[in-house]
Amino acid sequence: MAQKNLIIYGAHWCPDSQRVKHWLGEHDVNYVWKNVDDSQAIVDEMLSKTDNTNLIPTLDIDGTILVNPSDDELAAALHEPEEAEINYHDVITIGAGPTALATAIYTTREDIDTVLLEKGVVGGLAATTDLIENYPGFDEGVEGLHLAQNLQKQAERFGALIELAEVSSIKDEGQYKKIITSNGTYGARAVLIATGSDYKRLNVPGETEFYGRGVHFCATCDGAFYRDKRLVVVGGGNSAAQEGMFLTKFASHIDMLVRGDHLKASEVLIKKIESSDKITVHFNTTTDEILGEEGKFVTGVRATDKQSGESRVIATDGVFVFVGLNPNTAFLADSGVKLDEHGFVETDRTLQTNISGIFCAGDVRAGATQQIASAVGEGATAALMIREYLEEIG
């Protein structure tokens, strides 16, 4: 209970005056007692505060006047708003993708109290990837979800705590960093930014209107809706090639629209695309508009051949867009953490940002190679650097 300047105007014979005094005594609140029977001056003083309302007990709490308050009203008037509860931990990772899970395996195994804050799917983008063929140690490849679940189990076995929360900002408060989330406020001695990146949009008419009704960004998540249907895949990079190949499992035919004049994918993938009888690649082609009936589903894509200038409509049941990724760094806007010109987080060789105690690893880091093996490697490195940092600050 907060201690405030409190005057009670009352009388010994008044039961409510006695009740209030009793309540204050029980709650260890000091007060000045002014008996209205003692002098007219006390009565006048009280009346000057109550606009001449002549009732006791009257309380003056730091200038706020209460007339014969109930116990609840007393408690409310004297209650100091408590500072929002803060959950303190040694290490907090923002995100729970492969990077953060790898960090947590290392830190928790050394008994460093670690909490992972995740706004979406534990395992990040890896968890939504169908088959990962290039992650070392799996000769037949590994399902993304399986890998993500194993990383999670391993981290949790050592004591990592994963909490569902979207981080909206972080603030450097010296030894502790304050992390504001949808699930309350956290404090951490060290923070790891491991928020990865999100799908880039085409920003063409129809993309937002038909999102989820023919427009998709994740083949693993939504590909199965298009069994024996026609699809358009937009993009010419590794992800587009990989996801395009994955979609051949379901689609009857795929038109792949590529802005440039070649695919920017690995040789293996390019060969697979070229030899697939389900995929037709259209180079030098822009995607201008996604078409469909208002409130219904996608029916086509308007595309232009950049060389001939010819614009045409390609009929399709769905469009999967894979044109790159944007770093998830909007929440760092007022944090003081330095970003590069594309919005990725800059770090030094120890994976520390320009703010002491705030580290960054994985896809969201400037210069990252955007691979799960690298993400996991960076996660492990970050853990070792964080351990050193915690030892230094004591």
Ligand SMILES: Cc1cc2nc3c(=O)[nH]c(=O)nc-3n(C[C@H](O)[C@H](O)[C@H](O)COP(=O)(O)OP(=O)(O)OC[C@H]3O[C@@H](n4cnc5c(N)ncnc54)[C@H](O)[C@@H]3O)c2cc1C
């Ligand atoms: C379609 C596709 C296929 C791929 N295939 C392969 C492959 O075959 N082999 C390979 O090596 N790599 C592949 N990759 C890349 C691989 O998925 C990434 O390199 C890896 O997932 C990066 O891990 P990360 O932990 O850094 O980020 P992510 O996996 O992106 O995880 C970041 C996590 O942070 C969370 N997050 C973001 N913002 C917040 C916030 N404000 N608050 C709380 N949580 C937040 C996100 O929800 C996410 O779960 C593929 C990527 C894509 C998109």
